[in-house]
Amino acid sequence: MALDKVLAHIDENLPDATDRLLKLLSIPSISTDPAYKDACDQAADWLVDDLNSIGFEASKRRTPGHPMVVAHGPEVGQHVMFYGHYDVQPVDPLDLWDSPPFEPAIEDTPKGKVIRGRGSSDDKGQLMTFVEACRAWKAVNGSLPAKISIFFEGEEESGSPSLVPFMKDNADELRADIALICDTGLFGETTPAIVTRLRGLLGEEITITGPSKDLHSGMYGGISMNPIRVLAKIIAGLHDETGRITLPDFYEGVPELPTDIAGQWDDLNFDHFEFLREVGLSTPAGEQGRTALEMIWSRPTCEVNGISGGYEGDGFKTVLPSKATAKISFRLVGDQDPHAIRKAFRAYVQDQLPPDCSVTFDQHGASSASQMATDHPAFEQARQALSDEWPNAAAFTGCGGSIPIAGHFKEILGMDAMLIGFGKDDDQIHSPNEKYDLESFHKGIRSWARILDKLSEV
Amino acid sequence: MALDKVLAHIDENLPDATDRLLKLLSIPSISTDPAYKDACDQAADWLVDDLNSIGFEASKRRTPGHPMVVAHGPEVGQHVMFYGHYDVQPVDPLDLWDSPPFEPAIEDTPKGKVIRGRGSSDDKGQLMTFVEACRAWKAVNGSLPAKISIFFEGEEESGSPSLVPFMKDNADELRADIALICDTGLFGETTPAIVTRLRGLLGEEITITGPSKDLHSGMYGGISMNPIRVLAKIIAGLHDETGRITLPDFYEGVPELPTDIAGQWDDLNFDHFEFLREVGLSTPAGEQGRTALEMIWSRPTCEVNGISGGYEGDGFKTVLPSKATAKISFRLVGDQDPHAIRKAFRAYVQDQLPPDCSVTFDQHGASSASQMATDHPAFEQARQALSDEWPNAAAFTGCGGSIPIAGHFKEILGMDAMLIGFGKDDDQIHSPNEKYDLESFHKGIRSWARILDKLSEV
Numbered sequence: 001m002a003l004d005k006v007l008a009h010i011d012e013n014l015p016d017a018t019d020r021l022l023k024l025l026s027i028p029s030i031s032t033d034p035a036y037k038d039a040c041d042q043a044a045d046w047l048v049d050d051l052n053s054i055g056f057e058a059s060k061r062r063t064p065g066h067p068m069v070v071a072h073g074p075e076v077g078q079h080v081m082f083y084g085h086y087d088v089q090p091v092d093p094l095d096l097w098d099s100p101p102f103e104p105a106i107e108d109t110p111k112g113k114v115i116r117g118r119g120s121s122d123d124k125g126q127l128m129t130f131v132e133a134c135r136a137w138k139a140v141n142g143s144l145p146a147k148i149s150i151f152f153e154g155e156e157e158s159g160s161p162s163l164v165p166f167m168k169d170n171a172d173e174l175r176a177d178i179a180l181i182c183d184t185g186l187f188g189e190t191t192p193a194i195v196t197r198l199r200g201l202l203g204e205e206i207t208i209t210g211p212s213k214d215l216h217s218g219m220y221g222g223i224s225m226n227p228i229r230v231l232a233k234i235i236a237g238l239h240d241e242t243g244r245i246t247l248p249d250f251y252e253g254v255p256e257l258p259t260d261i262a263g264q265w266d267d268l269n270f271d272h273f274e275f276l277r278e279v280g281l282s283t284p285a286g287e288q289g290r291t292a293l294e295m296i297w298s299r300p301t302c303e304v305n306g307i308s309g310g311y312e313g314d315g316f317k318t319v320l321p322s323k324a325t326a327k328i329s330f331r332l333v334g335d336q337d338p339h340a341i342r343k344a345f346r347a348y349v350q351d352q353l354p355p356d357c358s359v360t361f362d363q364h365g366a367s368s369a370s371q372m373a374t375d376h377p378a379f380e381q382a383r384q385a386l387s388d389e390w391p392n393a394a395a396f397t398g399c400g401g402s403i404p405i406a407g408h409f410k411e412i413l414g415m416d417a418m419l420i421g422f423g424k425d426d427d428q429i430h431s432p433n434e435k436y437d438l439e440s441f442h443k444g445i446r447s448w449a450r451i452l453d454k455l456s457e458v
Numbered sequence: 459m460a461l462d463k464v465l466a467h468i469d470e471n472l473p474d475a476t477d478r479l480l481k482l483l484s485i486p487s488i489s490t491d492p493a494y495k496d497a498c499d500q501a502a503d504w505l506v507d508d509l510n511s512i513g514f515e516a517s518k519r520r521t522p523g524h525p526m527v528v529a530h531g532p533e534v535g536q537h538v539m540f541y542g543h544y545d546v547q548p549v550d551p552l553d554l555w556d557s558p559p560f561e562p563a564i565e566d567t568p569k570g571k572v573i574r575g576r577g578s579s580d581d582k583g584q585l586m587t588f589v590e591a592c593r594a595w596k597a598v599n600g601s602l603p604a605k606i607s608i609f610f611e612g613e614e615e616s617g618s619p620s621l622v623p624f625m626k627d628n629a630d631e632l633r634a635d636i637a638l639i640c641d642t643g644l645f646g647e648t649t650p651a652i653v654t655r656l657r658g659l660l661g662e663e664i665t666i667t668g669p670s671k672d673l674h675s676g677m678y679g680g681i682s683m684n685p686i687r688v689l690a691k692i693i694a695g696l697h698d699e700t701g702r703i704t705l706p707d708f709y710e711g712v713p714e715l716p717t718d719i720a721g722q723w724d725d726l727n728f729d730h731f732e733f734l735r736e737v738g739l740s741t742p743a744g745e746q747g748r749t750a751l752e753m754i755w756s757r758p759t760c761e762v763n764g765i766s767g768g769y770e771g772d773g774f775k776t777v778l779p780s781k782a783t784a785k786i787s788f789r790l791v792g793d794q795d796p797h798a799i800r801k802a803f804r805a806y807v808q809d810q811l812p813p814d815c816s817v818t819f820d821q822h823g824a825s826s827a828s829q830m831a832t833d834h835p836a837f838e839q840a841r842q843a844l845s846d847e848w849p850n851a852a853a854f855t856g857c858g859g860s861i862p863i864a865g866h867f868k869e870i871l872g873m874d875a876m877l878i879g880f881g882k883d884d885d886q887i888h889s890p891n892e893k894y895d896l897e898s899f900h901k902g903i904r905s906w907a908r909i910l911d912k913l914s915e916v
Contacts, residue, residue, distance in 0.1 A: 032771075032772065032773030032774065032775065033771065033772060033773065034772070089775060090769070090771060090773075090775055092769070092771065093672075096671075157775075158773050158774065159773075159774060199676065201676075201776070203774045203776075205774070210739070211737040211738050211739055212737055212738025212739075213554075213737060213738070213886070213889050213890070214551075214888065214889040214890070215737055215888070215889065216859065216887055216888040216889070217759075217761045217763060217787060217789070217888075218657065218659075218789065218857070218858045218859025218860055219754065219858050219859060219883065219887075220737070220754070220858070221754070221759040221761045221789050221858060222744040222745075222753040222754050222757055222759040222789065222858065223730065223733075223734065223742045223743060223744050223750055223753040223754050224734070224737065224739055224743055225739070225741075225743035226761055226762055228693070228762040228764075228765050228784075229693060229694070229696075229697065229761075229762055231690070231765075232689070232690040232691075232692075232693035232694045232762070232765075233690075233693075233694040234690075235686070235687060235690035235691075235694075236687075236690045236691040236693075236694035236695070237694075238687075239687065272681065275681075276681065276682070276814075279669040279670055279671060279673055279678065279682065280669055280670025280671070280814075281668070281669055281670075281682055281683070281814045282813065282814055283683075283812075283813040283814050284681045285681060285682055285683035285812065285813070285814065286680040286681050287680075292681055295680040295681040296677065296678070296679070296680050296681050299680055300680075301675075301679040301680040303675045303679045303684055303687075303776075303778055304684055304686040304687055304690070304767075304768065305675060305768050305769055305774065305775060305776055305777050305778070305779070306686075306767065306768035306769040306770050306775070306777070306779070307686050307689075307690075307765055307766065307767045307768060307770075307782065308765065308766050308767075308770040309762075309764065309765050309766075310762065310763050310764035310765060310785070311548070311550070311763055311764040311785060312764050312765075312766040312783075313490075313491065313548060313550065314490065314491060314492070315490030315491065315548075315616050315617075315822070316490065316616070316617060316661045316663070316763065316785055316787070316822035316823070317490065317547060317548055317615075317763060317764070317785075317888065318659070318661075318761075318763055318787055318860075318888065319763050319764070319888055319889075320761055320763070321763070321764070324765065325770075326686075327768070327769060327774055327775075329675060329774070329776055331675070331676060331679050331680065354741075354743065355740065355741040355743070356734075356738075356739045356740055356741050356743065364773070364774035365774070399676070400676045400677050400678070400679060400680065401674065401676025401677060402676055402776075425677070428671070429674055429677075430672065430673070430674040430675075430775065430776065430777055431671050431672045431673065431674070431777075432671070432672070
């Protein structure tokens with residue numbers, strides 16, 4: 001049987017596949033920092049070369065930001081579009097990494113072998129699971145089991161400014177029967193998941209200015225407004241005592257969880273104590289009266305992702321600063337409108353300003369939540385394929401993160417998307433010491449081989 | 459007359475005096491940053507050499523931190539102790555300086571010539587006014603008009619950790635009939651001031667820890683407590699809506715301003731609109747129902763001098779941070795007890811912590827407010843000397859800053875102190891582009907010559 005040979009080939013050639021991933025991981029393609037622009041370009045080139053080497057027609061496509069990579073395989077059966085992103089998160093605080101983030105390596109750990117390095121899980125390791133599955137199919141059978149297109153972007157970690165224009169300009173080329181997105185995780189250690197709902201994301205950076213320059217807090221303290229105090233009051237006022245967000249009409253479009261979905265989630269027996277214990281916590285800190293899975297999958301949030309102002313160095317400086325800045329983001333669900341929430345947020349901030357203080361706003365992305373079309377037949381095929389590979393049957397889950405591409409595929413291309421990934425909760429994505437289990441990589445490749453096989457049955 | 463000759467000598471030799479100051483300013487003696495330890499040592503050496511060259515017996519005295527400089531002149535009449543500090547504030551944000559902070563220069567400005575550079579006003583330029591007055595006396599008369607001792611420290615901008623132990627260990631050597639402290643400013647452009655009250659200072663650095671590491675705000679947002687939110691709530695809760703500080707018993711020991719002092723201050727016709735306009739502000743932002751001078755001279759404050767947490771770089775990173783830090787300071791007045799307030803502050807912070815959050819505290823100095831003994835005859839002598847030099851008569855004023863040395867002189871050595879200085883509100887001390895008016899320097903030297911002359915009349 002073709003699939004068995006492909007799986008055997010994957011097992012035999014895992015060391016080569018791993019070596020290729022380590023090469024890609026060594027390219028520091030941090031998209032949010034202009035200093036790494038060349039590295040982003042280099043990562044795109046590497047992918048183009050690799051895809052061309054296994055029979056795709058791949059090309060690097062310029063955008064005003066970092067380039068896209070688009071590749072097409074030969075016409076065979078159903079048309080499948082695979083999406084991933086080659087850019088990675090910044091690495092600071094660098095001193096918390098146990099090894100250099102862009103000198104990736106295989107490490108033995110008490111829980112098994114891991115691939116350590118920035119981007120190993122998010123998303124280079126994940127996107128390579130699909131590429132390696134294609135390589136194995138081609139090596140064993142001389143062809144791919146479906147018409148496969150591939151679409152990699154390089155701005156996912158920096159708000160994807162070029163994505164929508166590029167998709168609109170190239171809609172006919174990018175449209176397929178179904179999209180596959182590999183940027184999510186397993187549910188638990190051995191339970192694969194197909195994500196059926198994603199939260200949206202709205203990012204705002206606000207800078208409060210008080211005095212026109214930094215002042216001496218002795219000479220001016222008491223008579224001058226301190227912008228850090230103003231910013232603290234703004235942030236403190238965003239939540240009430242029950243953990244709800246206070247912006248007017250914020251919960252407009254937030255649905256209650258349907259009882260059938262609530263039942264499915266209960267059946268998952270999510271161990272939130274274990275989930276929190278891994279990161280040094282014990283108590284779900286979200287809205288009162290919500291389950292842990294609701295807090296991360298189906299309820300909106302407001303987080304402060306960064307704050308700065310005044311003297312931040314060693315020691316003490318009695319400065320009364322001119323400016324204070326915060327990066328604030330909202331995770332959105334259901335039909336929440338990111339633009340309406342942006343407006344409400346800005347009005348709230350303006351309303352909080354005391355005399356002599358001003359504010360500037362910088363926007364960083366605005367995407368709605370997504371709900372997948374689970375009645376598309378590919379969902380059941382993928383669920384079976386994943387259940388064949390892993391010890392436990394695959395689950396339909398939510399995801400607290402924001403992967404706006406799924407919504408864009410639906411809105412711009414009219415294409416449904418399946419989100420399947422092999423990351424784990426302890427992968428430390430967006431944190432120091434990011435890793436990807438070698439088992440995630442290996443079984444991820446095998447999972448895609450099985451899914452492609454099932455999809456080819458249509 | 460001896461004094462007239464000294465004043466003429468000062469006028470003639472001003473260029474040389476300025477050159478000496480520029481040399482001292484070029485030494486980057488930032489005491490709070492360990493990277494500049496050698497520079498602090500170098501500044502102390504420079505002062506020892508300079509004082510020895512004009513007939514003092516000067517020496518550098520080791521401490522666990524930066525060295526002290528102590529010098530004694532010959533026994534002649536009343537014993538006067540002069541205090542200043544050779545260390546300076548950090549220079550960041552460096553990009554806001556129009557010229558390098560440690561490449562001092564004389565600049566022409568629309569308001570006259572200024573000496574530009576870090577420390578020009580706080581406190582190297584000020585301390586050199588006294589040294590130059592002594593040099594001129596010595597040059598003209600071959601001797602000094604009083605027994606003069608000099609005491610320079612190098613840790614004033616970093617909480618003076620070695621000061622009290624050093625004073626206790628050397629109390630007999632340092633005790634004099636009266637202390638002169640040059641680290642304050644003029645009242646207005648042409649009105650000299652003798653400061654008769656100083657606010658105390660209490661510094662606390664707090665770090666809130668939530669999760670044990672930085673997390674992805676998609677995966678964990680909603681279920682995990684964000685330490686920036688906790689910190690913002692703590693800061694926001696420190697003031698009520700009328701601008702009063704909310705810590706229990708915080709106003710214990712804060713006296714109402716006596717009506718005679720209130721009357722004197724009213725007579726000063728302080729233009730707080732102009733004072734605020736210079737720094738881009740218009741509205742006194744302190745406690746409701748207090749005059750502007752009360753806000754900065756006789757009321758306590760709580761300021762946030764710095765805050766940091768999460769991602770502070772360019773762009774956006776959807777991190778849910780492990781830690782958030784703030785540097786918070788209190789200016790104290792009357793009989794407020796810094797140790798009791800530290801205790802109340804820490805109890806308040808602990809009380810605000812939600813489950814899973816912890817806090818660490820670092821203390822940065824704790825000094826009480828000081829009130830000077832204006833009935834000491836030297837006060838009236840100095841007032842007359844200053845009034846002779848400047849267009850307007852000298853005023854007895856307050857000072858919002860904290861110069862704990864005055865309190866230490868009284869408590870440890872039983873010695874009264876007069877605070878006289880020539881800084882201006884727009885000197886930008888503790889800020890980029892610090893300057894000292896050449897006129898402040900020149901008339902400052904002349905003022906000390908006159909004061910020494912008056913004090914020698916005893």
